[in-house]
Amino acid sequence: MxxxxxxxxxxxxxxxxxxxxxxxxxxxxxxxxxxxxxxxxxxxxxxxxxxxxxxxxxxxxxxxxxxxxxxxxxxxxxxxxxxxxxxxxxxxxxxxxxxxxxxxxxxxxxxxQASHAGAHFVRTxxxxxxxxxxxxxxxxxxxxxLLASLHDLQQTLNPKSLTEDMLKTSLQQVFAGLDYLHGRAKVVHTDLQAKNIMLSCSDxxxxxxxxxxxxxxxxxxxxxxxxxxxKSREFNLQRDMRGIGRCMITDLGMARIGVQHEGFVQPEAYRAPEVMLYMPWTSAADIWNVGVMIWDLFEGEHMFHPGGTDRKLSNARMLGEMIALLGPPPSYLLRRADETLAYWNHDAQWKGFASIPEYTLEDVDVYLEGKSKEDFMVFMRKMLQWEPERRFSALDLLQDQWLNS
Missing domain, CATH: 3.30.200.20 (Phosphorylase Kinase; domain 1)
Structure with a gap:
């Protein structure tokens, strides 16, 4: 040796x-x-x-x-x-x-990475x-x-959710990094969650x-x-707050190089519908990830709640929640994979393996109101779309009104 x-x-x-x-x-x-x-x-x-x-x-x-x-x-x-x-x-x-x-x-x-500004927000x-x-x-x-993750930062706050300004700043940096990964490098991260967005050290x-x-x-x-x-030793964020720098996308151990892929990826609670339903997937799956991650950071809880005695029941529960928040998926999307027949019939009717909750995306947001809430909902729906091709790119999301207000 x-x-x-x-x-x-x-x-x-x-x-x-x-x-x-x-x-x-x-x-x-x-x-x-x-x-x-x-x-x-x-x-x-x-x-x-x-x-x-x-x-x-x-x-x-x-x-x-x-x-x-x-x-x-x-x-x-x-x-x-x-x-x-x-x-x-x-x-x-x-x-x-x-x-x-x-x-x-x-x-x-x-x-x-040469000369792309977004590379500054991806760990190299x-x-x-x-x-x-x-x-x-x-x-x-x-x-x-790096100092700590956004999840770690969140645990130091009271209440344990990022403020609106903190969230906006973090997302601007995350989308800049994703624009580099998706646009220049043709890389899909597949595991975007608060624990994998870390804070660099400025001092x-x-x-x-x-x-x-x-x-x-x-x-x-x-x-x-x-x-x-x-035993691991963590950095003391409260003591070392002066050293907190930019957000960085980390942990590329599950990433894929290329434009289109197949197979199971993503943690269950963050899994995009096309991945759940065995359809080909692209960088749009990362955009879905960010939308779901925002709920963890801003609302303090998961947007979707997997659970069940097997994968079919767990998927059915999450799909039912997606229907509640987004409305039913279009029939042409369901025709892209035979797996959808486990949950919908040939007429695109839900088979009812899990109940559909009676709430909307607007109902479950508890922090914003008025014009700010309206703009935030528009922003969220740019990411949370059944059809991957309808989700906005990272570059387009950087121009969003709510994000830049």
Whole structure:
């Protein structure tokens, strides 16, 4: 196995920046039977996660200072770039025989972003490399460190919803990023939700308290044989509010390159009707995602509520709610896929596997009124359309009256 952790004394002679002092004591070790972080994920397999250690140095360059987070396919670490004298985020993917989809997309973006203003709002790749673990190859992605997601920001607010001005500013930046992804790069994100819209750092000094906190109060950890599972350390948004910068679209691990696609994508509560009904889909599925995400951010709850003992019942519940908010789908749309016959008959009549709620889109908005509400409803209906081709593009949405008022 390739040696990744370098001899400190030898590395110190080669490094441009002194290695960071990592505490060797003073931390709390949890009981070995306690499951934390990635161990709590469904179908967790420790053999496919690379056992990163705080203090470890990768590529004679990136020293791990702490853990930022985890997902089903990776762990993310806060590091110091010892050559460029800056902080970076290191995403260490699980081992896989397949090429990294996210790395493929990020490299594609690197070749297409020239001079497009919207690229400023999409997280890009700074560096990449591979390491060898016990289970095989791990792709490692080096990116700009970000502070938190819009979802995290939302949790600091009271009430837990973005203000109208905060929402408008965020959406202007998201649509600018999507205009770049859809228009220039021909990439569909497929997983747009508040947790994947993150806030950049406008003042790098906010990283210093985070770094110091790891020294003063080392992260909780659990030792499992040769593996150490660390507790993630979040940035303190209330303390570091001065450092909040622009919104950035992140997590391109499920993205697709190209104009038209087939197959199941998107989290269930955000799934566009054409995806649910096994129709071909395009970047318009992302536009639907944004419309549904707005409800999470502004109204504080999901717009649609999947649930049921199987996929058909869950889809029927969501489709019934879509009918309530948008009206029934046009018959010509239903003729595009045989899957629609599971929910509508040949005459485009709803079969009634789930009830249709008695409310409208206007009824469920609880924050706006008067002209502002009217304009907001017009804006929402530009995204929430049964027919993908009737949804406005990201570029067109940037010109919306409500968004710019």
């Amino acid at each position: 390739r040696a990744v952790f370098r001899n400190i004394s030898a590395f110190r002679r080669r490094s441009l920046t002194p290695l960071h002092r990592i505490p060797t004591s003073g931390f709390t070790t949890l009981d070995s039977v306690t499951k934390i972080e990635e161990e709590r994920l469904p179908h967790y397999d420790p053999s496919v996660f690379y056992p990163v250690r705080i203090g470890e140095v990768f590529e004679d360059r990136y020293q791990v200072l702490g853990k930022l987070g985890f997902g089903s396919n990776s762990t993310v670490w806060f590091c110091r770039d010892l050559q460029e004298h800056r902080h970076v985020a290191l995403k260490v993917c699980i081992s896989s025989q397949k090429p990294s989809r996210e790395l493929e997309v990020l490299k594609h973006l690197a070749a297409t 790749l700074l560096d990449s490399f591979v390491i060898q673990g016990r289970a095989g190859t791990h792709h490692c992605l080096v990116m700009e460190p 790098s000094s906010v990283f210093e308290p985070w770094e110091k906190s790891e020294i003063d109060e080392p992260a909780l950890r659990k030792v499992d044989g040769n593996r150490v599972i660390y």
